Amino acid sequence: QRRVRxxxxxxxSPFVGMFIAKISRGRTIREFVNGALTAPMIYSFLWLTIFxxxxxxxxxxxxxxxxxxxxxxxxxxxxxxxxxxxxxxxxSSAGWEDELVKDLPVPTDQYTNSGExxxxxxxxxxxxxWRDSTDSSTLDDFGTFYxxxxxxxxxxxxxxxxxxxxxxxxxxxxxxTMMYTYGATGTFxxxxxxxxxxxxxxxxxxxxxxxxxxxxxxxxxxxxxxQRVFWACLEGAAASALLIAGGKDALSALQTASLITGLPYxxxxxxxxxxxxxxxxxxxxxxNPYGADFKYGIVDPFATxxxxxxxxxxxNIFLTPVVLYRVSLKMGGSAGGAMLQAVTGYVLWxxxxxxxxADTQVSGLYATAWICYLAHAALVCASRAAVREHFSxxxxxxxxxxxxxxxxxxxxxxxxxxxxxxxLATLVPLPYKVEKETLQQP
Numbered sequence: 001q002r003r004v005r006x007x008x009x010x011x012x013s014p015f016v017g018m019f020i021a022k023i024s025r026g027r028t029i030r031e032f033v034n035g036a037l038t039a040p041m042i043y044s045f046l047w048l049t050i051f052x053x054x055x056x057x058x059x060x061x062x063x064x065x066x067x068x069x070x071x072x073x074x075x076x077x078x079x080x081x082x083x084x085x086x087x088x089x090x091x092s093s094a095g096w097e098d099e100l101v102k103d104l105p106v107p108t109d110q111y112t113n114s115g116e117x118x119x120x121x122x123x124x125x126x127x128x129x130w131r132d133s134t135d136s137s138t139l140d141d142f143g144t145f146y147x148x149x150x151x152x153x154x155x156x157x158x159x160x161x162x163x164x165x166x167x168x169x170x171x172x173x174x175x176x177t178m179m180y181t182y183g184a185t186g187t188f189x190x191x192x193x194x195x196x197x198x199x200x201x202x203x204x205x206x207x208x209x210x211x212x213x214x215x216x217x218x219x220x221x222x223x224x225x226x227q228r229v230f231w232a233c234l235e236g237a238a239a240s241a242l243l244i245a246g247g248k249d250a251l252s253a254l255q256t257a258s259l260i261t262g263l264p265y266x267x268x269x270x271x272x273x274x275x276x277x278x279x280x281x282x283x284x285x286x287x288n289p290y291g292a293d294f295k296y297g298i299v300d301p302f303a304t305x306x307x308x309x310x311x312x313x314x315x316n317i318f319l320t321p322v323v324l325y326r327v328s329l330k331m332g333g334s335a336g337g338a339m340l341q342a343v344t345g346y347v348l349w350x351x352x353x354x355x356x357x358a359d360t361q362v363s364g365l366y367a368t369a370w371i372c373y374l375a376h377a378a379l380v381c382a383s384r385a386a387v388r389e390h391f392s393x394x395x396x397x398x399x400x401x402x403x404x405x406x407x408x409x410x411x412x413x414x415x416x417x418x419x420x421x422x423x424l425a426t427l428v429p430l431p432y433k434v435e436k437e438t439l440q441q442p
Contacts, residue, residue: 011262013269018214019207022221029280055166055178062156062165161186205232267406271299274399282428289428292391294414298403301410309413316412321345323412324383330419331386341379348376380404384411387418394427 009016024032156168161180169177179193180186209232210223216231217223242250281287300306301313316323321342328338355369381397381404388395404411417423 007259007262009262010265010269011258013262013265015208015211018211022210022214051178055174058164058178058181059166062163065163205235209235270402278394278427287394287427290426292393292424293427294393295417295423295425296410296413298407298410298414301413312413312416313409316409316416320380320408320412321349323416324379327383327387327415327419331390341383345376345379348372348379352376374405377401377405377408380408380411383415387415391418391424393424 020036024036027035156165157163157177161177162183164177164181166174166177175193176190179189182189206228209228212231212235213223213228214220217227242254246253278287282289296309297303301309321344324345325338325342328341329335333341349372351372352369355365355372359365359369378401381401384400384404385397387393388400400411
């Protein structure tokens with residue numbers, strides 16, 4: 001089953017981030033990048049290259065040997081799932097019940113088109129291979145043989161385990177199958193692999209329990225050990241309950257839910273990346289912390305108790321083109337140009353809504369609808385970039401566009417207040433003394 005690894009990392013980012021931050025305290029940024037990012041990346045690259053290359057080499061070799069005479073059968077995937085039904089249908093049409101399966105006539109067209117694996121399994125049975133006695137060859141016995149052979153991938157792996165067709169093997173069995181292709185060291189490598197898996201789970205549980213313990217202890221960096229043991233046991237009990245209640249299906253549902261929770265974290269992480277970049281720029285003197293900035297942030301309508309701001313946000317959901325008109329005039333634009341910009345904004349916004357509604361009746365209109373919305377976001381982005389340049393506000397076009405794309409109403413609030421008295425702020429709040437002197441200046 002394919003998983004989105006990026007989604008895993010994002011959903012786990014609060015746990016992993018807090019744990020790495022705790023163990024990296026006191027280190028420089030270079031040490032952190034090399035130890036927590038570069039080294040694991042190189043290790044993962046080497047791991048996937050070595051073992052992935054080995055698996056690909058084994059796959060190509062098994063595929064090539066399937067057409068040679070070095071082995072007594074081809075290395076192929078388990079038989080077609082309908083093969084047992086073909087045999088049963090042939091038995092029914094022949095009036096056959098208890099005769100030997102080796103005498104059962106298999107329909108020629110089905111046998112011919114069934115593929116090498118199906119032919120191999122039928123021929124193995126007819127020849128008496130893998131049977132204790134030719135007397136126990138009823139249809140039920142053949143069904144048992146079919147299921148056992150299919151589930152154990154006997155026709156995908158050589159008898160000495162030195163050759164394997166990995167594409168025919170379940171994901172859960174691929175690793176240990178590859179370990180056994182190394183001959184006498186296969187058992188030792190499998191034991192080492194099991195030890196590594198156990199170590200991985202134990203360390204992951206320990207670090208996860210530590211983070212949960214810190215959160216539950218209201219941010220205490222050194223919570224009681226007994227409390228951490230409690231959380232570790234609770235995690236194990238929850239995982240065991242899921243396995244007992246629903247097995248793999250329950251775990252798959254939980255994993256899917258964790259991937260879904262990664263979506264809001266992806267948005268938060270995007271803001272955190274920008275904040276980190278600006279914080280470092282201020283730290284090294286590349287960015288003036290007291291430079292001009294918009295009075296309200298993009299997420300302020302959701303993060304502050306300000307009914308006036310809420311009303312402005314809700315109003316601008318529908319009146320953003322009006323704000324663009326006013327901003328264009330204050331920037332020195334002509335009345336005709338400002339009106340054209342406002343009308344274009346309204347046409348794009350209304351078209352987006354209308355086309356989405358019409359898509360319920362005419363399939364395919366949603367694509368045009370979202371093109372209109374992207375164009376509307378580009379229009380808002382152009383105004384925000386112009387205002388930033390006018391007031392020398394730090395930022396870039398990418399920030400402008402994504403802000404306009406996801407929260408165009410908040411951008412409209414920023415643009416509308418920028419030209420008001422005290423409509424701007426600073427990146428970092430001014431110290432009280434500096435702020436007082438600044439306000440007293442004429």
